[in-house]
Amino acid sequence: MIRILVGNGKGGVGKSTIATTLAAALAARGRRTALADADRQRSSLAWLAARPAGHPAIRALDWSKRLDQVPPEIERLVVDAPANLDGDEIEDLLDMADKVVVPMQPSLFDQGGTERFLGKLARQKSVRKGRKEVVLLLNRLRPRTRAAARLEAYVRGLELPVVARIADRAVFEELASGGLSIFDVAGARHEAARAEWVDLVERLDTPR
Ligand SMILES: Nc1ncnc2c1ncn2[C@@H]1O[C@H](COP(=O)(O)OP(=O)(O)OP(=O)(O)O)[C@@H](O)[C@H]1O
Numbered sequence: 783m784i785r786i787l788v789g790n791g792k793g794g795v796g797k798s799t800i801a802t803t804l805a806a807a808l809a810a811r812g813r814r815t816a817l818a819d820a821d822r823q824r825s826s827l828a829w830l831a832a833r834p835a836g837h838p839a840i841r842a843l844d845w846s847k848r849l850d851q852v853p854p855e856i857e858r859l860v861v862d863a864p865a866n867l868d869g870d871e872i873e874d875l876l877d878m879a880d881k882v883v884v885p886m887q888p889s890l891f892d893q894g895g896t897e898r899f900l901g902k903l904a905r906q907k908s909v910r911k912g913r914k915e916v917v918l919l920l921n922r923l924r925p926r927t928r929a930a931a932r933l934e935a936y937v938r939g940l941e942l943p944v945v946a947r948i949a950d951r952a953v954f955e956e957l958a959s960g961g962l963s964i965f966d967v968a969g970a971r972h973e974a975a976r977a978e979w980v981d982l983v984e985r986l987d988t989p990r
């Protein structure tokens with residue numbers, strides 16, 4: 783099993799959107815996928831509850847049941863982390879994960895919570911020893927804006943790879959309310975949006 787944590791200490795950067803889209807992408811590749819919601823808001827579980835039949839199945843896992851109870855048949859686990867985790871909780875989640883995706887947004891106000899989270903990550907032994915893969919995802923980008931340029935400059939100063947650049951698109955929210963993602967809708971309509979995820983999904987779906 784590959785355990786993927788989507789986390790950032792900052793709220794509203796797109797953790798639940800990224801976690802649900804990743805789960806749908808992995809399920810669409812035929813992986814037996816579970817989505818665990820560590821967030822009290824239960825956004826990911828609400829998304830799964832709205833998911834219509836006929837789309838690749840994703841197993842719901844409630845974080846309160848802890849992740850040592852992941853069913854043995856599950857091949858890919860995606861965990862949607864809450865923004866404001868206490869020390870122990872975040873250490874547990876980071877400990878558990880094989881790979882960590884940190885969504886970031888082009889706003890100066892995002893950087894405090896993000897920096898604390900990246901600091902906690904950097905202090906993890908498994909990260910220091912290179913055993914845990916940490917990747918950045920730049921979310922809600924609007925091309926040629928100053929905010930996007932500032933975010934690009936900021937991440938150049940971090941020693942972490944940017945593996946996805948996701949544009950700001952209304953389709954995420956439109957589809958999410960019906961339990962769907964861009965990977966559940968056939969046809970060319972969302973091809974450009976899906977193309978932004980290819981490298982990230984490939985990387986997360988590959989055991990180290
Ligand atoms: N790439 C995107 N384009 C457009 N809207 C987006 C994008 N990513 C996220 N959003 C929207 O931003 C809002 C916040 O996203 P989301 O709930 O995924 O963030 P979060 O990090 O899980 O928030 P919280 O910290 O509250 O759990 C939602 O309305 C979501 O639809």
Ligand SMILES: [Mg+2]
Nearest residue numbers: 797798821825
């Ligand atoms: Mg959320």
